Amino acid sequence: MNDLKKRVEELTKILNEANYNYYVLDNPTITDQEYDKYLRELINIETEHPELADPSSPTNRVGGEVIDKFNKIVHEKPMLSLANVFNEEEIKDFDAKIKKEGYTPEYVCEYKIDGLSVALIYEGGKLIRGVTRGDGVTGEDITHNVKTIKSIPLTLPRPIDIEVRGEIFMNKSTLEKLNKEREEKGLPLLQNVRNAAAGSIRQLDSKITAKRELDNFIYYLPEPEKYGIKTHLEALEFMSSLGFKVNPANRLVKDIDGILNFITEITEKRNSLPYEIDGVVIKVNDIDMQEKLGYTAKYPKWATAYKFPATEVLTKLTDIIFTVGRTGRVTPNAVLDPVIVMGSTIRRATLHNEEYVLSKNLMIGDIVSIRKAGDVIPEVVEAKFERRTGDEVPFKMIDKCPMCHSELIKLPDQADYYCKNPECPKRNIESIIHYVSRDALNIEGLGDEIVEELYNLGFVKNIVDLYSIKDKKKAIMEFDGYGEKSLNKIIDNIENSKNSSLERLLYGLGIKEIGTKTAKLLASYFGSMDMLMQATQEELESIRDIGSITAKSVVEYFKTHQDLIAELKSLGVNMIYKGRIAGTNELVTDKRFVITGTITGLGRKEIKEKLENYNAKVSESVSKNTDIVIVGTNPGSKYQDALNLGITIWDEAKTLEVLNNLQ
Numbered sequence: 001m002n003d004l005k006k007r008v009e010e011l012t013k014i015l016n017e018a019n020y021n022y023y024v025l026d027n028p029t030i031t032d033q034e035y036d037k038y039l040r041e042l043i044n045i046e047t048e049h050p051e052l053a054d055p056s057s058p059t060n061r062v063g064g065e066v067i068d069k070f071n072k073i074v075h076e077k078p079m080l081s082l083a084n085v086f087n088e089e090e091i092k093d094f095d096a097k098i099k100k101e102g103y104t105p106e107y108v109c110e111y112k113i114d115g116l117s118v119a120l121i122y123e124g125g126k127l128i129r130g131v132t133r134g135d136g137v138t139g140e141d142i143t144h145n146v147k148t149i150k151s152i153p154l155t156l157p158r159p160i161d162i163e164v165r166g167e168i169f170m171n172k173s174t175l176e177k178l179n180k181e182r183e184e185k186g187l188p189l190l191q192n193v194r195n196a197a198a199g200s201i202r203q204l205d206s207k208i209t210a211k212r213e214l215d216n217f218i219y220y221l222p223e224p225e226k227y228g229i230k231t232h233l234e235a236l237e238f239m240s241s242l243g244f245k246v247n248p249a250n251r252l253v254k255d256i257d258g259i260l261n262f263i264t265e266i267t268e269k270r271n272s273l274p275y276e277i278d279g280v281v282i283k284v285n286d287i288d289m290q291e292k293l294g295y296t297a298k299y300p301k302w303a304t305a306y307k308f309p310a311t312e313v314l315t316k317l318t319d320i321i322f323t324v325g326r327t328g329r330v331t332p333n334a335v336l337d338p339v340i341v342m343g344s345t346i347r348r349a350t351l352h353n354e355e356y357v358l359s360k361n362l363m364i365g366d367i368v369s370i371r372k373a374g375d376v377i378p379e380v381v382e383a384k385f386e387r388r389t390g391d392e393v394p395f396k397m398i399d400k401c402p403m404c405h406s407e408l409i410k411l412p413d414q415a416d417y418y419c420k421n422p423e424c425p426k427r428n429i430e431s432i433i434h435y436v437s438r439d440a441l442n443i444e445g446l447g448d449e450i451v452e453e454l455y456n457l458g459f460v461k462n463i464v465d466l467y468s469i470k471d472k473k474k475a476i477m478e479f480d481g482y483g484e485k486s487l488n489k490i491i492d493n494i495e496n497s498k499n500s501s502l503e504r505l506l507y508g509l510g511i512k513e514i515g516t517k518t519a520k521l522l523a524s525y526f527g528s529m530d531m532l533m534q535a536t537q538e539e540l541e542s543i544r545d546i547g548s549i550t551a552k553s554v555v556e557y558f559k560t561h562q563d564l565i566a567e568l569k570s571l572g573v574n575m576i577y578k579g580r581i582a583g584t585n586e587l588v589t590d591k592r593f594v595i596t597g598t599i600t601g602l603g604r605k606e607i608k609e610k611l612e613n614y615n616a617k618v619s620e621s622v623s624k625n626t627d628i629v630i631v632g633t634n635p636g637s638k639y640q641d642a643l644n645l646g647i648t649i650w651d652e653a654k655t656l657e658v659l660n661n662l663q
Contacts, residue, residue: 115169166218326430363392440508529575597632
C-alpha cells in the first residue's frame with residue numbers, strides 16, 4: 001500500500017506539472033499520449049483504492065460529479081463591478097478625478113476578458129471552493145465545475161489560505177469546434193463565447209463542463225496586505241508565482257498617455273487574440289492609494305473599464321410603440337426586424353423620448369444602424385436616409401396614455417411626457433414589479449410576467465394586494481400554470497418579505513430620486529419610517545449627500561401616501577431599519593484604523609464592524625493618514641510601519657478596553 005501511495009504522489013506531481021506547463025506556460029513538457037497514460041494509471045489506482053483518492057487529484061479534471069442545485073455563497077468581500085468609460089475624454093476625466101484628490105498615480109492596464117468572474121478560495125494550499133460573482137454579495141458554488149478547468153491549480157506550491165479572483169472564459173477556437181459538433185447533431189448553435197462559458201460553468205454535471213475546455217486568467221488579490229504586498233503589479237506577480245494563470249499582456253504605465261497608447265495597441269491586435277476581449281481595465285497600481293480613494297456603492301473609485309466602440313449592424317425600423325413606466329413616464333420604443341448584434345438577437349430598442357426621435361429624424365420603415373451601447377444596451381444610432389423609398393411614415397408623439405387613454409402631460413424643462421392618471425394599469429404593474437424586485441423586497445417567484453398576469457386577472461392591483469394572495473390561493477389555482485407547490489412558495493416568500501429592513505421597503509416604494517444607496521442612508525439616519533415621515537425638507541437637506549430635489553421628493557411622497565404606509569404597517573410589514581446605526585465615540589469616530597496581528601477573543605471582521613459602527617474607517621495598509629494601528633500578537637510589517645511614522649498604537653489591552661465600552 002505504501003508503494004501505491006508513493007506512486008499516486010508521483011503521478012499527481014507529473015500530471016499537475018504537465019497541466020501547469022501546458023495550460024499556464026503554454027510550454028508542453030510531455031506528449032498527449034504520455035499524459036493520457038499517466039492519467040489512466042491514476043484513475044485505475046483510485047478506482048481500486050478509493051482511500052488513496054484526494055479531492056485535489058488531477059482525475060477531477062475529467063468531471064463526473066453531478067449536483068442537484070447551485071448553493072448560494074456570500075462573498076467575504078463583495079465582488080464589485082467596474083464603472084465604464086467609452087472614449088478618450090472619459091478616460092482623462094477618470095485620471096483627473098484621482099489627481100484632484102492629490103495623487104499622482106501609476107496604472108496597470110489589463111485586457112477585459114469577455115467571460116464571467118469567479119472567486120477561488122484555497123485552504124492549506126488546496127482548492128476548496130469556486131464561486132460566481134452573482135450579484136456581487138452572493139454568488140453560486142461552482143466548485144465541481146471549476147475543478148475541470150486545467151489552468152486553475154487544484155493545489156498550490158505553498159500550504160497557504162488565500163482567495164484570488166479572475167475570469168473564466170472560452171477560447172474562440174473552442175467555440176468554433178463546439179458549434180461544428182452541435183451543427184452536425186442538429187443542435188442550436190452557441191451565439192458567443194461569453195454565453196457559452198456562462199452556460200458551461202452552470203452545468204449540474206461536471207462531465208459536460210470538462211468537455212467545454214474552459215480557460216481562465218486571475219487578475220485580483222482581495223487581501224494583498226496579508227502577504228506584505230504594496231502594489232497591484234506585485235499582487236499579479238505573487239499570484240503567478242503560486243501557479244495561477246496571469247495574463248502576460250498586463251502592463252504598468254506611468255500616466256494617461258501610457259493608458260491611451262496601450263488601448264491603441266490592443267485595439268489593433270484585438271481580432272488576432274485567441275479569446276474575446278471587450279475593453280481594457282485600468283487600475284491604480286498603489287494599494288494604499290486604492291484604499292484612500294475608496295468605493296462608491298457599486299464601484300471602486302480606483303479602477304475603471306474602457307469599453308471598445310460597439311459593433312453596428314443595419315436593420316429595419318418596422319414600428320414605434322409606447323410603454324408606460326412606474327412613474328408614469330411614456331417612452332417611445334423601436335420595433336426592429338430581428339438582428340444579431342454582438343451575439344444577441346435584438347428586436348426592440350428604447351428611443352428615450354420625443355426629442356431623441358426628432359433629433360435623429362427617424363421614420364417608421366427606415367433602415368437604421370443598431371449597436372449595443374457599452375456592448376450591453378441596444379441603441380438606434382441613425383437612419384440611413386439614402387435608403388429611403390418614400391414609403392416611410394413620419395414619427396408622431398401620442399397625446400394619450402397607450403394603456404388608460406388619459407391625457408399626457410409634459411413637465412416644464414423636461415423632455416418626457418407622463419400619464420397623469422395615478423390609477424393607470426401599466427403604472428401600477430410597473431410599481432408592483434419594482435416593489436418585488438431583487439434590490440427592493442426581493443420576493444422570488446414573482447417575475448415580471450407573473451405580476452402582469454396576476455394584475456390582469458384582478459388578483460393584485462397594487463402592492464398591498466400582494467399580502468392577500470394567500471386568501472385567493474384557491475381562485476388563482478383555477479388558472480392554468482399555477483400549481484399549489486409553486487404558489488405556496490410565492491406566498492411564503494411574500495410573508496418573509498415583511499421582515500425586510502427599512503431601506504428595502506423605502507426603495508421598493510418607488511419614491512422619485514430614491515435609489516438603493518439613498519434608501520439605506522435615510523433608513524440608517526432616521527431608524528424608522530415614523531421618524532422619516534416626520535422629517536422636514538430642511539432636515540433632510542442637512543444630511544450629507546441628500547440634495548434639495550431628493551429632499552423635496554421625499555416630503556411630497558409622504559404627504560400623499562400616509563394611508564399606504566399605514567396599511568402596510570397594519571399588515572405587519574417592517575418599518576424599522578435592521579442594520580446598525582452608527583454611534584459616536586471620541587476615541588473612534590472619524591478615525592482611520594489599521595489592524596495587524598491577533599486580538600484575543602475578537603476576530604478581525606468583528607473588530608472592523610465595531611469600529612465602523614462608530615463611523616471609523618478601517619484600512620488595509622499604514623500611511624501618514626492613519627490615526628491608530630491596533631497591534632495584536634504576531635503582528636506583521638504594519639507594526640514597524642506605524643513605529644516609523646510615529647502613529648498611535650493600541651495594544652491588545654487598550655483595544656479591548658475601548659471596544660468593550662462601545663455599545
